[in-house]
Amino acid sequence: MADVIRSKKPSTHRHTPEGGAPTAAHSAAEAAEARIDVAGVTAMLLGTWAEARLESREMIKDPAFWQIHGQPMPEHRERVLGQLHAFVAAEAAGRAYPVEYGGKADNGGNLASFEELVLADPSMQIKAGVQWGLFGSAIQQLGTESHHEKWLADVRTLALPGAFAMTEMGHGSDVAAIGTTATYDVEAGEFVIHTPFRAATKEFLGNAALHGRAATVFAQLITGGVNYGVHCFFVPIRDENGQMLPGVTSEDDGVKGGLNGIDNGRLAFDHVRIPRENLLNRYGDVAPDGTYSSDIPSPGRRFFTMLGALVQGRVSLDGAATTGAALAEYIAITYANQRRQFDSGTGTDEVVLLDYGKHQRRLLPRLAQTYAQFFAHDQLLRTYDGVFSGAHDTPDERENLETLAAALKPLSTWNALDTIQECREACGGAGFMAENRLVDLHHDLDVYATFEGDNNILLQLVGKRLLSDFAAQFKEKDAAALARFAVGQTAGRIFHGAGLRTLGQSVADFGSTARSVELGLRAEQQHELLAGRVEQMVTDIATALRPASKLSQAEAAALFNEHQSELIEAARAHGELLQWEAFAEGVAAIDDDGTRQVLTWLRDLFGLSLIEKHLAWHLINGRLSTQRAASVGRYVDRLCARLRPHAQDLVDAFGFEAEHVRAPIALGGERARQDEARAYYAAQRASGTAPISEKTLRKQAAAGGR
Known part of the structure; x- marks a missing residue:
């Protein structure tokens, strides 16, 4: 049976069962609308390192890299290890490393190509990240030239597989409080790596259960009776035959909720001795006599600099x-x-x-x-x-x-x-x-x-940065300037809280929801609402926390805890604003008229969906009138209907090929079933052999009885 002839506009017929719209245009061509340049959008989405991404996508078209559904964990682990060796053979490993160690010194391209591996098997991607992005990068970023000479080339070729031992059973995100110690023995010229209690056991470490021969271990550096905080050490854990070295204990994490192609496990150390030179000493060093030195005098700044190197x-x-x-x-x-x-x-x-x-x-x-x-x-x-x-x-x-x-x-x-x-x-x-x-x-x-x-x-860290930036506005300001800010804030609160802004919106919106949208929800207003929300949230939190400077440490911590959720929500709003701004900048750079129009609609859908998600906040804080707020959801619906004919183009622009998708329902399997069913019923109707429905029979009987 031929496709139904479709109108150029989505159907609004109220009698279609289940809310269906059988006359909706399925493509931009059917809708007679501007279309995106699919290839052009693909190039935009691939981004600055498009070539590196495409190289990676081409490599993983080989079935040898594909995840096998339901494969038992032991076989999956060995398959993933073999895939990493295949990366090395394809010269796709360690792209960020210096050229002298076999890399390409390409930091952006390295991550871009790595990110594409998720299309093949996320276990493979993450194990590659453990080997070259965590274990290897700790050596590269926290070590110095002597460490690079010893280990980087072997890390790149997988001759030296390793684990990244930071997280502990008792401390995950709070790295500064880890329990593992590295105590310097002056007489022996060695560090003693030790797990003093069960909660200090290193946990969730890729390559720890089976394949790793060394680990970059984060521990509290102690020398001369002083704890200089967390540093990173290169610690061998297995010999060339895969046997655990003396003092090192490994436990297998076993089956997990996902990523079962990675041999995650635990590591514990019982007074394991390593040479002094195995301290990765880019940011802090210990001399043979036990003297500690660092170019970064602040312990806090030193700690965050080391972690930042692994961002x-x-x-x-x-x-x-x-x-x-x-x-x-x-x-x-x-x-x-x-x-x-x-x-x-x-x-x-x-x-x-x-x-x-x-x-x-x-x-x-x-x-x-x-x-x-x-x-x-x-x-x-x-x-x-x-x-x-x-x-x-x-x-x-x-x-x-x-x-x-x-x-x-x-x-x-x-x-x-x-x-x-x-x-x-x-x-x-x-x-x-x-x-x-x-x-x-x-x-x-x-x-x-x-x-x-x-x-x-992570969002709490962002929130603290927002508060820091807020406070920096007032550094070295005189009392008059602070007073002016306070007055401005009060005026702003009255302006929003008393509804003066919303009253103005209501007057402008009177009698026309469509006009309300066009007047008040364009790109400029979207940005104003998203940015204004961040600004007000940060200001409110900073004001609430101002008394902390006059409180005891415990009282200040309690006050912060009262506002922790608000701070995290403000940071999340900040991230959403960053995404919207990046989208808007991307749209502004588009030359093709059709592409720019469609992606403008898509950008608006993103912005208005964010506003809709936080609609209660905008209403409570007087940022939107009730009438304009009510129009947000309706406009989201209109944008969805407007974008419906472009939906396939927009996902086609991701540039995935069949080998990347590997889902039968998206590769013609469903279309074939639907075409077969339609052809079957069409043939029945054409031959006159189609049975009639009971409803039709009853209608015929009723008509015959009149």
């Missing part, structure tokens, strides 16, 4: 989570454009899932979120490369990088889980089948929300 984990998780969400959206939206459910009751074809308004609402705002993340991540990656290439390596730029990574990684990893789950449900039972990848993808990316720091703790 690439957070950066790469932001990118990998975004790619994972994009894969889920490609599967779900492609399926929704082919799967049919419920007919219109008029003998037409069943309705395609994406024609339903609720289905659009489920998927398209999340698609807009993922686009925003692609743009924001490329900015983050450029900042990272600028710092680690040395082009923009300043203390301020390092602090900006750390804050940006801590703001974006929580949002993208949380969004990946939310998106994958919604996509799974949107695909019904088919989404629950392992072959369609969504369930495994959710399991494997679940831990991304606590990798490299719990998301809430």
Whole structure:
């Protein structure tokens, strides 16, 4: 049966069962609208290091790199180890390392190519990250030339597989409080690495259970009876035959909720001795006589500088989570454009899932979120490369990088889980089948929300930076300037709280919701609402915490704890603002008219979805009138309907090939089933052998009795 002739506008017919819209345009061509330049958008989303991403995608088209659904854990672990050896053979390992050790000194390209591995098998990606991004980078970033000479080349070739031993059973995100000690023995010229109690056991370490031969161990450096805080040490743990070295104990974590291709385990040390030279001493050193020295006199600054040198984990998780969400959206939206459910009751074809308004609402705002993340991540990656290439390596730029990574990684990893789950449900039972990848993808990316720091703790770091920046505005200001600020704040509170702004909106909006939207929810107003929310939240928290300076330490801590949730929410709002701004900058740089128009709608959908999510806050704080607030949801619906014909183009622009998708429902399997069913019923009708329905029989009988 031929496709139903479709109108150029989405249907508003109220009698379509289940809210379906069988006349909705399925493509921009059918809608006679501007279309995006798919190849051009793909190039934008691939970003600054597009070539590195494409090289990685080409490599993982080989089935040898693909995850095997349901593979037993032991076999999966060995398969992933073999895949890492294949990386080495393909010269795809250690791209960020110096050229003299076999690398390419390409920091941005290294992370870009690494992030794409999530398309093949997240276990493979994370194990690669452990080997070359954590273990190897600790040596590269925290060690000096002698350490590089000893170990980097072997790390790159996997001749020296290793673990990154930071997290402990008793301390995860609070690295400064770890219990492992490294006590210097002056007479022997050695450090003694020791696990003093069970909670100090190193935990969740990739390569610890089976494959690692050494570990970069974070421990409290003690010399001359003084604890100089956390430093990193190179500690051998197994011999060349895989046997544990004396004093080192390994335990296998066993089956996890996901990422079971990685041999995660625990490490404990019983007075294990290592040479003094195994201290990775870029930021702090111990002389043979036990004297400690550092170019960074502040213990706190030294600690954060060392951790900041390892920020690439957070950066790469932001990118990998975004790619994972994009894969889920490609599967779900492609399926929704082919799967049919419920007919219109008029003998037409069943309705395609994406024609339903609720289905659009489920998927398209999340698609807009993922686009925003692609743009924001490329900015983050450029900042990272600028710092680690040395082009923009300043203390301020390092602090900006750390804050940006801590703001974006929580949002993208949380969004990946939310998106994958919604996509799974949107695909019904088919989404629950392992072959369609969504369930495994959710399991494997679940831990991304606590990798490299719990998301809430990272946002707290961002919140503290926001408070610090707020306080810096008043440094060295005189009393008159502070008084003017206080008056301005009071005036602002009256202005918002008393509804003066909302009254003005109501007058402007009178009689026209559509006009309300056009007047008050354009790009400038979206930015004003998003930025204004951050500013007011930070101001309110800073004001509430002002008495802390006059309180005891315990009382000040209690006061901070009262406002911790508000601070984290302010940091989250700041991250959302950064993503919106990155999206807006990306749209502004587009030359093609059709692409710019469609991505402007998508940017607006992202911004208005954020405003809708926080609508109560905007109403309570007088930022929106009731009438304009009511229009936000309706405009989100309008944007979803407007973007519906472009949905396939927008996910096609991710640039995934069949070898990257590997989900039958998104690779023609569902379309083939639907075409077969439609052809079957069409043939029945054409031959006159189709049975009539009971309802039709009753109608005929009723007509005959009149």
